Amino acid sequence: MKMSMTIGRRSYSLQFLVDSKHVFLLIFIISISSCSALQIGISPAKINLSGFVGEDICSSVEIKSDYYGNLNGDIRFGKNMNIENNINNFNIEPEKIGIRVEYPKTLRIEKDTRDIKICLNSDREIETKGVLLYYPDEGYAGVGSLIFATIRENILKKQVITGLFIMQGFLIGDLLIILVVGRKLKKFSE
Amino acid sequence: MKIIVLYTMLFVCSIIFGSSFVFAQENSSMTVEVDLIDFNGTSNASDISIEVPDYIDLGQVSKNDPVSNEPNLYINNTGKINISVTPVLKDPEEGIFKWLFFRTQKSDKEGIYNISEKIGDFSFSIDKPSTGNSKKTKNVYIHLNLTDFNGVINEDVNDYRSQVIFFAIPG
Numbered sequence: 523m524k525m526s527m528t529i530g531r532r533s534y535s536l537q538f539l540v541d542s543k544h545v546f547l548l549i550f551i552i553s554i555s556s557c558s559a560l561q562i563g564i565s566p567a568k569i570n571l572s573g574f575v576g577e578d579i580c581s582s583v584e585i586k587s588d589y590y591g592n593l594n595g596d597i598r599f600g601k602n603m604n605i606e607n608n609i610n611n612f613n614i615e616p617e618k619i620g621i622r623v624e625y626p627k628t629l630r631i632e633k634d635t636r637d638i639k640i641c642l643n644s645d646r647e648i649e650t651k652g653v654l655l656y657y658p659d660e661g662y663a664g665v666g667s668l669i670f671a672t673i674r675e676n677i678l679k680k681q682v683i684t685g686l687f688i689m690q691g692f693l694i695g696d697l698l699i700i701l702v703v704g705r706k707l708k709k710f711s712e
Numbered sequence: 713m714k715i716i717v718l719y720t721m722l723f724v725c726s727i728i729f730g731s732s733f734v735f736a737q738e739n740s741s742m743t744v745e746v747d748l749i750d751f752n753g754t755s756n757a758s759d760i761s762i763e764v765p766d767y768i769d770l771g772q773v774s775k776n777d778p779v780s781n782e783p784n785l786y787i788n789n790t791g792k793i794n795i796s797v798t799p800v801l802k803d804p805e806e807g808i809f810k811w812l813f814f815r816t817q818k819s820d821k822e823g824i825y826n827i828s829e830k831i832g833d834f835s836f837s838i839d840k841p842s843t844g845n846s847k848k849t850k851n852v853y854i855h856l857n858l859t860d861f862n863g864v865i866n867e868d869v870n871d872y873r874s875q876v877i878f879f880a881i882p883g
Contacts, residue, residue: 558765558766558767559763559764559765559766559788560763560764560766561761561762561763561788561790562761562762563757563758563759563760563761563762563790563791564758564759564760564761565758565759565760566759567759567760567791567792567793567882568882584758586758586761607796607881607882607883608796608798608835609796609798609800609835609879609881610798610800610832610833610835653881655879657877657879660875661766661877662764662765662766662875662876662877662878663762663763663764663877663878663879663880664762664800664877664878664879664880665758665760665761665762665879665880665881666760666879666880666881667759667760667881667882668881668882
C-alpha cells in the first residue's frame with residue numbers, strides 16, 4: 523500500500539514537471555549546455571614595422587584559440603595612418619600599394635598557441651596602417667593586430683653609394699690626367 | 713538480556729561518538745585552495761581576444777512578415793585592451809543575409825538611439841575586462857529585415873544559413 527502510494531507520488535511529481543513551466547526551464551538549460559562559443563586571440567595588438575626600402579622588415583605574432591582546425595590569414599591596408607580602427611576602413615590589398623608580405627595564409631591550430639612571423643618588403647617609401655587578420659574556416663570570430671608600416675629610403679646608404687661614384691669619377695679623371703701629362707712629359711723629354 | 717542489549721548499544725554508540733573525534737583529528741588540517749594568477753605581470757590572455765557564440769537562430773520570415781525575431785548575442789572581450797568589433801559576412805555576395813541588422817540596445821538610452829545598422833555599416837566597441845575579471849560582455853541584438861529585398865525566392869527554404877564573422881581589432 524505504501525509502495526504504491528510512493529509510486530503514485532512520484533508519477534504525480536513527473537506529471538507536475540511535464541505540465542508546468544519547469545519543462546521550459548529544462549529546455550533552456552539544455553539549450554545553454556548545447557550552445558558553444560569560439561574564442562580566439564592575437565598578440566601583440568600593434569605591430570610596428572619600420573625599416574628601409576628593399577629590406578625585409580619582420581616581427582613575431584602569437585595566435586591562440588580553443589579552435590581545432592585551420593585558421594585563414596589576411597592582410598589589408600588603409601589609405602593612411604589616420605583612419606579609424608574599423609575593419610571596413612582596411613580594404614587595400616598590399617600588392618596594390620607596392621608592399622610584398624610574407625605570412626602564413628593558413629595556419630593549423632589545435633586548441634593551442636602558435637607563433638608566426640610576418641615580413642614586409644617594398645621598393646618604395648610607404649607610411650600606412652593595416653591589419654593582420656586571422657579567422658577560422660568554420661567559425662564566427664576573427665581577430666586582428668594593427669600594423670604600422672613605415673618604410674623609408676636608406677639615405678646614408680644612398681649617400682655612401684653616391685660618394686663612392688663621385689670618388690670613382692675623380693680617380694678615373696686623375697688617371698686620365700696622369701696619362702695625358704705623362705705622354706706630354708715623355709714627348710717633351712724626347 | 714536487556715542489559716546485554718543496552719551495553720551493546722552503548723558500546724556501539726561510544727565507538728561512533730569516539731570515531732567522530734578521530735576523524736575530526738584526521739581532518740584537522742583542512743585543505744585550502746586558491747588560484748594565484750597574474751602575479752608576475754604576465755597574464756595568459758592575448759592582447760586581442762574575443763569569444764562569440766557559434767550559432768544563432770533568427771526564426772522565420774515571410775513575404776507578409778519580412779522581419780525576423782531579434783535575439784541577443786553575447787560577445788565577450790577576453791583580451792587585455794579595448795576592442796572594436798565589426799560583423800562581416802564571410803561571403804560578401806550573399807543576397808539574403810546582407811539584410812542583417814544590428815543594434816546594441818532596443819530602446820533609446822543615455823542619448824544613444826536604438827537605430828539598427830546594416831551589416832557592413834555596424835561596429836561597436838567593448839571595453840577591456842575590469843581588474844580581476846577575465847571577460848567583459850556586450851549585448852548585441854541581431855535581426856533580418858527583408859522589407860527591401862528585391863531578389864526572387866521561388867520556394868520555401870528551411871534552415872537557410874550563412875556565416876557572419878565578428879572581427880575584433882584594437883579599439
